[in-house]
Every structure is written in structure tokens, then in C-alpha cells.
Amino acid sequence: MLKIFRGACLICCCILGVAVIVVPLELAAYPMILKATGCRLTEVLPGFTCGDGWVGHSIAIVLNLPLLFSYAREFTFFGASAPISRQFMFLLYLFDVILILALTYPLLLLFSRKSGRPSS
Numbered sequence: 001m002l003k004i005f006r007g008a009c010l011i012c013c014c015i016l017g018v019a020v021i022v023v024p025l026e027l028a029a030y031p032m033i034l035k036a037t038g039c040r041l042t043e044v045l046p047g048f049t050c051g052d053g054w055v056g057h058s059i060a061i062v063l064n065l066p067l068l069f070s071y072a073r074e075f076t077f078f079g080a081s082a083p084i085s086r087q088f089m090f091l092l093y094l095f096d097v098i099l100i101l102a103l104t105y106p107l108l109l110l111f112s113r114k115s116g117r118p119s120s
Contacts, residue, residue: 009104012105016098016103022063037059047067068095073099
């Protein structure tokens with residue numbers, strides 16, 4: 001059971017790592033990314049939309065990772081200031097769980113090494 005939990009934490013840590021890598025790329029090449037991918041910034045809730053199809057949705061998910069982590073943290077600590085749809089609320093809770101599991105992974109590594117058990 002611990003191996004499954006550790007694996008889930010590792011996957012979440014990788015997702016958070018991708019979000020951390022995407023932030024400087026978005027800041028440095030914001031206009032070029034929008035022009036090259038055909039994405040646009042939405043005005044109602046800041047985020048990117050990249051057209052229909054699985055490729056467009058995949059690009060939008062990667063570009064929206066930092067924003068979703070930021071919204072999840074704000075939503076958890078300060079609550080919703082405006083009415084939010086159920087789908088978006090589910091997404092915020094999902095990214096909250098991903099953030100918590102990602103931050104748990106280094107602690108799992110630290111405590112497994114201190115206990116003297118070989119990590120497998």
C-alpha cells in the first residue's frame with residue numbers, strides 16, 4: 001500500500017515539476033507561445049484555450065498548469081469570492097490534492113531513509 005501511495009506522490013511531484021518548468025517559459029515567450037500554438041487567453045477566468053481536439057486540449061492543460069495550482073491554493077485558503085461551477089470546483093480540489101501529494105513525496109523519501117529501511 002505504501003508503494004502505491006509513494007507512486008501516486010511521485011506522479012504528482014512530476015506534474016508539479018512540469019508546472020514549475022512551464023512558468024518561466026510562459027513568462028519569457030508568452031506572445032510566441034500564443035502565436036505558435038494558436039491559443040488565446042480567456043477573459044472571464046484567466047486561462048488558455050487552444051481550440052478543439054485532443055491536441056488543443058493537451059496544450060491548454062500544460063499552459064494552464066501554473067494557473068490551476070495558483071487557483072487551487074487561493075481557493076483552499078481564502079474560499080471562493082464568486083460562484084464557481086461544479087466542474088471547475090472539482091478541478092480545483094483535484095489540483096489541491098496533487099499539490100499536497102507532490103509536497104508529501106520529499107517527506108516520504110526523507111523519512112524512509114532515516115528509518116534505516118532500504119527503499120525499494
